[in-house]
Amino acid sequence: MTTGSSPPRLFPIFADLRGRCVLVVGGGTVARRKVAALLEAGARVTVGAPALEASLKQLADERRIEHRRGRFDPNWLNDAWLAIAATDSVATNRAVAEAGEARRVWVNVVDDAGQSSFQVPSRVERGPVQIAISSGGGAPMLARHLREQLEIQLDESLGALATLLTRQRARIRARWPELGARRRFFERVLRGAVPSLLRRGDHAAARETFERTLAEDASDSRGSVALVGAGPGDPGLLTLRGLRVLNEADVILHDRLVSAEVLALVRRDAELIEVGKQAGWHHAPQETIHALMLEHARAGKRVVRLKGGDPFVFGRGGEELEFLHAHGIDFEVVPGITAAVACAAYAGVPLTHRDHAQSVRLVTAHCRDSADALDWRSLAQERQTLAVYMGVAGLPQLRERLLAHGRAAGTPFALIENGSRPQQRVITGTLAELPEIAQAHSVVSPALLILGEVAALARELHWFGSEPLSTVASTSADRARESLPQAA
Template sequence: MKLFPLFADLQDRHVLVVGGGNVAARKAQSLLEAGAQVAVGAPALDTALAELAAAGRLTHLRGSFEPAWLDGAWLVIAATDDRAVNAAVHAAAQARQVFCNVVDDPQLSSFQVPSIVDRSPLMVAISSSGVAPVLARRLRERIEALLDHALGPLAELAARYRTRIRSALPELGARRRFYDWLLDGPVASLLRSRQADAAEAILNQALAQPQVSSAGRVVLVGAGPGDPGLLTLKALRALNEADVILYDRLVSQAVLSLARRDAERIEVGKRLGENHEATQARIHALMAEHARAGQHVVRLKGGDAFIFGRGGEELEYLREQDVPYEVVPGITAALACAAYAGIPLTHRDHAQSVRLVTAHCREDEDALDWDGLARGQQTLAFYMGVKQLDLLSQRLIAHGRAAGTPVALVENGSRPEQRVISGTLGELPALAQRHSVQAPALLIVGEVAGLARTLHWYGRHLTAEG
């Protein structure tokens, strides 16, 4: 271990920053946030530092560096672009046994400023010992994605109740189980939803009971269209906390690979020819069964759970069964497929609105507003329409949409095997047959679809011509 890691308490302690530019400003701001009494030594200050000095938040030592500036300092940061000045700061600090950091110069530094993930009072610091700051930054980005922003309020709540928890649960094993519940259960979920009063009420109820509640919960998570890079931070955290994952057929293996390794995975996707209502009833039963067993259940859906994903029906069932739940939105196929095909869904010259339409509904297709769908100056995005392309083309043309209206079929949108097939509404069925288009594929209809010919940037682009 090259460096000894520690967290320094700088509250009301004198710290010196040498330098008056933007790097010095960033360092000074971080030190102020830690409660330090900051002095900045430099001939002149940039705007940010000057404003802090004018507000009385830091002291400006005007002029060139002098060793006397270090008198009384607990540590010093040299942030100038003059290595001779930085070396002088380092030498003066060494003589006084004051910790010194010279920005981007580990040879002149007796301590390193780490990359920080701040969930105060929880702090995570990453250091490469000064030799690879870009690597430390990249690791910080990954850890940021894993740590919920509710952890800070949760840690503060646990600190306030620490004495009560120890009193209510004197046995160490029971106390550990309680803290597991506190971190994984409804208290954390309520804090995540910004319901601090309700979270504290649940904690008080739990402390008044002899046993820790074992109630689980369900999180409906939108997995997006397939590219794991499109997962939200909350979705990634949910996957890493899951005990059980109920996933749809269209959820990509790349997304599933990001889940907690020991989570139980259960495929619950619907297939052609199956009784979909029976499959949905099984999904409902599995969610309730595992949640009542005290498990954290992730209901993982392709795209977004509330866009043609029956997420509303699943929440209604969970509410009826009194099972706690929350929802993490995902990027729906229309947004992702259009973006990855270079198609703007709205464009001031071509489309002032977007309509998301499913080609599968409980009633027959005559229930759709074909007159409204056939109007111009709008973009139509049809989900689950691969088997209905003949019908969609015929009905839209019959109700007034021009046969020459541009269309684009985006197959496997955002995935490595993505294909975009461009053509017109009149030639749509033949176009799909020629290129053997298979689900999952999204159909985009409207003038903006024609922009895929020039703006496509990802995967393969095909046309009627080849």
């Protein structure tokens, strides 16, 4: 049994109850519903109650259930695999739960999650396909709402499709013994005409199409690589194409900054390999990443190179495509929402604005060449927005260069740490005090700097997470500003 106000984290399981004894304590309407579901699952049902409502009595008379007359007796649990307490007596339900705990029999007390050792989920059924939804017993109405939504979205023909694939399982495995080839066969079936034919009720044509697909020699042993942008962290910002490619991948080479929530969306049997880079520490050299892509693609696997943000915005995606092209590996690119767009949006900062900024520049603080290669005079112009990637370590140098080339000391900035994620922080101020404010708030990577007149809108237009912070570090910051070069 569980206690406390938070619902437990349950382990989902589908139980085979065929021929197994399940005890239902209670003889009323709620018990009748539970008995009906158990009989559908093939359980051998015993109902214990002083009296039964009419439908249950008929089942007992037909010997489809066993009736044990009287008040609950713990010995009723002796042969049970599961038990359901469905009475209107709190004391009786508690007694069933306690007796089950003592005998290691799983007990569900209807509408009492705290007394239950298992929950009966809301279910959506399409033939042999079942989708179970549980809130841990804490929010049953939410589970019911989700079930109603899925009932609308999932076509009834899914049951016929599942039945067809189940009956042909042995033939499919014999035809495609290797897992990757078998997965690709299923993808051809599910994306082909078979589902739509079943939806129309043309079962004969569906079987013929299935047989043709099964006979095709289309294992396609060639591997491929997809460069996929994961966005800044919020899994809701992943594109639909990106999600589909993740679910088709055999191997995923991912950056350190790809969020755990995005990684949770990948297929469970895919191989995950972390190859990320973070400021000040390169976990895997680019040459190693190239070698891994080539190795797995030549082994016939579908490889996803999963990058935070967008592969073509400071993601070295161009270099990786050049490598793949040179080695004859098939590839595709799935764009992601780059950090400048996503983080600015989640901070309420428009990158362009008719009154404040007519252009936006994307800059990285970790260029291949030195900072001297940048056109600082152009970057320091007013009425434009600078989005600086990976720039936490270089903020003092950035400030010095921009001020020296004419950017006003009072130019607003917004530093966005962990943009789009639940722990997002936005720190605001002016260019003159940028490094000191960042240090005062211990800003760490991943963080994006937005510099320009539009950054001042963060305090007014913020909508996600906490309000922006803007505390100046200390009087030492004032002394630091006094020693800065004057803006030209």
